[in-house]
Amino acid sequence: MALYRAKPKDGIAWVTGASTGIGRALALDLAREGYQVAVTARTEEKLVSLSEEAEGLPGRIIPFPGDVADEKAMAGIVDAIETSAGPIVLAVFNAGKYFQTRGERLNAENFVRTYEINLFGVINGIVPTVERMRERGHGHVAIVASVSGYFGWPSTAAYGASKAALNNMAESLKYDLDKMNIRIQVINPGFIDTPLTEKNAFPMPALMKVDDAARRMLKGLKSGGFEVTFPHRFTWFLKLLRVCPQPLRFWFVNKATGWGRRPVPAGRKPRN
Numbered sequence: 130m131a132l133y134r135a136k137p138k139d140g141i142a143w144v145t146g147a148s149t150g151i152g153r154a155l156a157l158d159l160a161r162e163g164y165q166v167a168v169t170a171r172t173e174e175k176l177v178s179l180s181e182e183a184e185g186l187p188g189r190i191i192p193f194p195g196d197v198a199d200e201k202a203m204a205g206i207v208d209a210i211e212t213s214a215g216p217i218v219l220a221v222f223n224a225g226k227y228f229q230t231r232g233e234r235l236n237a238e239n240f241v242r243t244y245e246i247n248l249f250g251v252i253n254g255i256v257p258t259v260e261r262m263r264e265r266g267h268g269h270v271a272i273v274a275s276v277s278g279y280f281g282w283p284s285t286a287a288y289g290a291s292k293a294a295l296n297n298m299a300e301s302l303k304y305d306l307d308k309m310n311i312r313i314q315v316i317n318p319g320f321i322d323t324p325l326t327e328k329n330a331f332p333m334p335a336l337m338k339v340d341d342a343a344r345r346m347l348k349g350l351k352s353g354g355f356e357v358t359f360p361h362r363f364t365w366f367l368k369l370l371r372v373c374p375q376p377l378r379f380w381f382v383n384k385a386t387g388w389g390r391r392p393v394p395a396g397r398k399p400r401n
């Protein structure tokens with residue numbers, strides 16, 4: 130039997146992190162495809178204006194505001210979507226945040242907040258969603274990670290590790306979810322022009338427009354392959370770099386980013 134692939138006539142698509150950026154553009158594309166789309170983020174007004182923007186499209190966009198880091202709230206949202214709109218057949222766990230993490234200014238809070246949103250934010254959604262999909266005997270879930278999970282980059286110790294964890298989690302879950310007729314995919318974008326990247330002060334190779342990224346995501350969801358990644362000219366190069374010996378990778382990343390030449394600010398003298 131072919132593994133389930135979501136279709137608009139089967140039920141609801143749910144997108145987290147849909148108030149801005151990739152999630153917002155994807156929600157609109159899904160509504161254009163005819164899906165009724167449940168959208169979640171913390172900023173309710175932006176979800177309401179997204180819903181208004183979708184008026185006239187084949188599918189509606191319905192706001193379900195909430196914080197993905199709140200386990201109870203996420204279980205409540207899954208319940209509310211299914212009660213008021215219908216069964217979730219496609220869940221795209223996209224909410225995420227980048228906190229710059231530099232070795233000379235390490236603080237635990239950056240790591241905690243990153244994992245609360247990027248990792249537990251997905252876990253808090255996937256647990257109640259998969260439970261319901263399992264009862265129905267089919268479902269389709271996609272986790273938005275990042276190519277920064279392929280290997281370590283300067284200043285991404287918390288973000289990159291959270292995205293590496295999502296890649297591993299998706300791969301591990303696939304063994305069981307396949308048997309439950311639940312398709313799982315991991316989406317690893319390169320640099321996309323969104324509020325998340327607009328504060329980056331460094332050059333971003335192959336930076337992609339958000340609408341193009343959403344289109345590539347939709348195409349990937351439809352084709353159903355385990356990993357969806359884009360733009361290929363950048364992400365396939367990173368895949369190659371991933372299999373290089375580590376000394377070569379450290380040398381390349383230092384050279385390409387100029388990181389090796391940056392002075393580390395002097396630390397405070399230890400107090401006696």
Ligand SMILES: NC(=O)c1ccc[n+]([C@@H]2O[C@H](COP(=O)([O-])OP(=O)(O)OC[C@H]3O[C@@H](n4cnc5c(N)ncnc54)[C@H](OP(=O)(O)O)[C@@H]3O)[C@@H](O)[C@H]2O)c1
Pocket residue numbers: 145146147148149150151152169170171172173175195196197198223224225226227246250273274275276317318319320321322323324325326
């Ligand atoms: N842009 C890139 O280059 C790039 C590359 C690879 C991967 N990604 C990943 O793609 C995903 C979307 O990123 P983006 O670039 O579109 O960034 P974005 O424009 O900053 O969007 C992030 C979304 O996540 C939501 N969010 C953040 N914290 C949340 C929380 N605690 N609870 C609920 N929602 C929350 C935000 O809404 P509220 O603030 O309203 O809650 C917003 O809707 C992220 O997982 C990101 O890591 C992005």
